[in-house]
Amino acid sequence: RNVLMWFRTDLRLKDNHALHAASVRSKVGNRNLIALFIVSEKEWEQHDEAPIKIDFWMRNLAKLKESLDKLAIPLVIKRAETPESVTSIVEGVVKDMDISHVFWNAELMVDERRRDRRVKRALLALPNTVVEECDDQCVIPPKEIATKTGNPYSVFTPFRNTWSTMVETNPHFLELSDEPTANPDEAKKLYADIFASSAPNSHPHNLDAELMEELYPAGEETAHLRLKDFLAEKAKQYHETRDFPYENGCSSLSPYLSAGVLSTRQCIAAARAANNNKIMVGNDGLRTWIKELIWREFYRNILVHFPRVCMNKPFQPITEHIRWTADQRRFQMWSQGKTGYPIVDAGMRQLNTIGYMHNRVRMIVACFLVKDLFVNWQKGEKYFMNNLIDGDLASNNGGWQWCASTGTDAQPYFRIFNPVLQSQRFDPNGDYIRKWVPELKHLNEKQIHDPYHTLSAKDFAKLGYSKPIVDHADSKKKFQDEFKRIIAEH
Ligand code: FAD
Structure with missing residues (x-):
C-alpha cells in the first residue's frame, strides 16, 4: 500500500x-x-x-x-x-x-x-x-528543552544559552534531511489525471499582485538564493544595520519561514557554517541574526508550554485588569496610518501596501497603539495577522506582548518608546517616512519626525497631514498610572 x-x-x-x-x-x-x-x-x-x-x-x-x-x-x-x-x-x-x-x-x-x-x-x-x-x-523540539528543574523556559536569555549549548553539543539538531526520492516511473501513468490538474496559484487580495510577486517571488529556490545572498552580503553587518528601516539590513526571509518554504534549521545551519561553526560567538552580525532566529524558537516554545497565549489571554494574567479604551476611532486612525506621528503612519502604510513592516517599526507602532492610544494589544495583534504576509501566531503574539509589557521577558511597563525620538534615531534622514508618507516628502530631516511641532500652523495645514492624535507625554503618564494601579490592586 x-x-x-x-x-x-x-x-x-x-x-x-x-x-x-x-x-x-x-x-x-x-x-x-x-x-x-x-x-x-x-x-x-x-x-x-x-x-x-x-x-x-x-x-x-x-x-x-x-x-x-x-x-x-x-x-x-x-x-x-x-x-x-x-x-x-x-x-x-x-x-x-x-x-x-x-x-x-x-x-x-x-x-x-x-x-x-x-x-x-x-x-x-x-x-x-x-x-x-x-x-x-523547531530546531530543538519544545518537549526536549527545559530548565534544570524540568520547567519550560519563560525568559529568553537562559533559553538561548541552553538552546545554544544543546545545539553545539548535539550536531544532529542541525542535520538537514534529504529531498524525497522519485516514485517509480509508472506512477506518472497511474496518476496521470492528478499530474494533469493544476494547483491554485493565487488567492484574492487587495494589494498590488505584480509588486507582491516581485517582492516575494515564490519557491524554495528563491528562498535559498535569498538566504545565500543575505549571508554573503548583509549578514556580517546585521547588528549595525538591522534597526534602520530604510536601509533594510534584514533578510526579508520571514514570509518563507512562515510558509515553511524554508526551515529555521536551514537558516541557522547556513549562518553557523558562515560563522566558523559558532552560534554564540564569532562575527557580531551573524550571531545577532542567529539570536533573532532563536527568538522565533523561543516564542514557539512559549506557545506550546503556555497555550493560553493563543487563546486570547496575556502571558501575565495581572494585565487582564488593564482598562483599555473603548474609543474605536483611535484604532481606525492607527490602522490607516493617520495618527499624526510620521514614523507610526509610515509603518502602518508600509504594512497596508506590501503586507510587511520592518521589525523596529513593528515595535514602534505596537508600543504606540498600546501605550499612547491605550488600545488593547489584541486588536493590534489581530490586525497584524490579518495583513502580514509573514503572519506567524507565535512570533506575532510574542512581539505584541513584549511591546505591551504583558508577556514573557516583556519591555518594562515604565519604559515607553517616544515615537519622535525613535524616529530621529532610526530614520535619521527621514527617508523611510518620505517613502511611505508622501505628504511629508518635502520636509527636511528636522521637520519630518514631528511636523506639527516644527512647522508653523499655516505650513502644517498645507501638508494635508493629520494632527497628532494624542499627546505622547500625557499618554505615557496615563499608561504608567494604569499599570501602577493594577499592580497595587491585584
Ligand atoms: P530578520 O531580521 O532577517 O530575521 C530573520 C528571521 O528571524 C525572521 O525572518 C524571523 O523568522 C526571525 N525573527 C526576527 N526577529 C524576530 C522576533 N523579534 N521574534 C521572532 N522571530 C524573529 N515575525 C514573524 O515572522 N511573523 C509575525 O507575525 C511577526 N509579528 C511581529 C509583531 C510584532 C509587534 C513585533 C515587534 C515583531 C513581529 N515579528 C514577526 C518579528 C519580526 O518583526 C519579523 O520576524 C521580522 O521583521 C521579519 O523580517 P526579516 O525576515 O527581514 O527578519
Whole structure:
C-alpha cells in the first residue's frame, strides 16, 4: 500500500522531516509516495490568516507541485468547506488511494493540534493504517528543552544559552534531511489525471499582485538564493544595520519561514557554517541574526508550554485588569496610518501596501497603539495577522506582548518608546517616512519626525497631514498610572 505526506505550513522538499520519513517509508516495499494539501479557507479565516499570506501559500503550492511532478509524486489538492471536514477528506484520500502510512509535521497551535488529534483518531480506526507525526517546526523540539528543574523556559536569555549549548553539543539538531526520492516511473501513468490538474496559484487580495510577486517571488529556490545572498552580503553587518528601516539590513526571509518554504534549521545551519561553526560567538552580525532566529524558537516554545497565549489571554494574567479604551476611532486612525506621528503612519502604510513592516517599526507602532492610544494589544495583534504576509501566531503574539509589557521577558511597563525620538534615531534622514508618507516628502530631516511641532500652523495645514492624535507625554503618564494601579490592586 502507498504512503501519504500531508503538507501544511511546510511547503518545501528540502529538509522536511515528515516528507523525508515518508519517502524512506515508501521505498520499503516499493510503494508510491503521494502528497496531499487541503485548501481550508474557513479555517484560515478563523485564524485571521491574511489574504496576502494565503496568496503566498498558493503561489508556493504551485511551485511545490512543479517540483513534485518532476519526481513523479502526485500532489492531491482538496478543498475543505469547513474546518471539521478536514478529517473526512484525509480519511477519503487514505481509502481511495490505498494508503497504509500517513506522515505530517506536527503543528504547534492549539486548534491545529486538536485538528490533528481528530484526524489521527479517525485514521487509526481504519484497518492497518499508521500515522507518523514528525517534529520539524523547531530546531530543538519544545518537549526536549527545559530548565534544570524540568520547567519550560519563560525568559529568553537562559533559553538561548541552553538552546545554544544543546545545539553545539548535539550536531544532529542541525542535520538537514534529504529531498524525497522519485516514485517509480509508472506512477506518472497511474496518476496521470492528478499530474494533469493544476494547483491554485493565487488567492484574492487587495494589494498590488505584480509588486507582491516581485517582492516575494515564490519557491524554495528563491528562498535559498535569498538566504545565500543575505549571508554573503548583509549578514556580517546585521547588528549595525538591522534597526534602520530604510536601509533594510534584514533578510526579508520571514514570509518563507512562515510558509515553511524554508526551515529555521536551514537558516541557522547556513549562518553557523558562515560563522566558523559558532552560534554564540564569532562575527557580531551573524550571531545577532542567529539570536533573532532563536527568538522565533523561543516564542514557539512559549506557545506550546503556555497555550493560553493563543487563546486570547496575556502571558501575565495581572494585565487582564488593564482598562483599555473603548474609543474605536483611535484604532481606525492607527490602522490607516493617520495618527499624526510620521514614523507610526509610515509603518502602518508600509504594512497596508506590501503586507510587511520592518521589525523596529513593528515595535514602534505596537508600543504606540498600546501605550499612547491605550488600545488593547489584541486588536493590534489581530490586525497584524490579518495583513502580514509573514503572519506567524507565535512570533506575532510574542512581539505584541513584549511591546505591551504583558508577556514573557516583556519591555518594562515604565519604559515607553517616544515615537519622535525613535524616529530621529532610526530614520535619521527621514527617508523611510518620505517613502511611505508622501505628504511629508518635502520636509527636511528636522521637520519630518514631528511636523506639527516644527512647522508653523499655516505650513502644517498645507501638508494635508493629520494632527497628532494624542499627546505622547500625557499618554505615557496615563499608561504608567494604569499599570501602577493594577499592580497595587491585584
Ligand atoms: P530578520 O531580521 O532577517 O530575521 C530573520 C528571521 O528571524 C525572521 O525572518 C524571523 O523568522 C526571525 N525573527 C526576527 N526577529 C524576530 C522576533 N523579534 N521574534 C521572532 N522571530 C524573529 N515575525 C514573524 O515572522 N511573523 C509575525 O507575525 C511577526 N509579528 C511581529 C509583531 C510584532 C509587534 C513585533 C515587534 C515583531 C513581529 N515579528 C514577526 C518579528 C519580526 O518583526 C519579523 O520576524 C521580522 O521583521 C521579519 O523580517 P526579516 O525576515 O527581514 O527578519
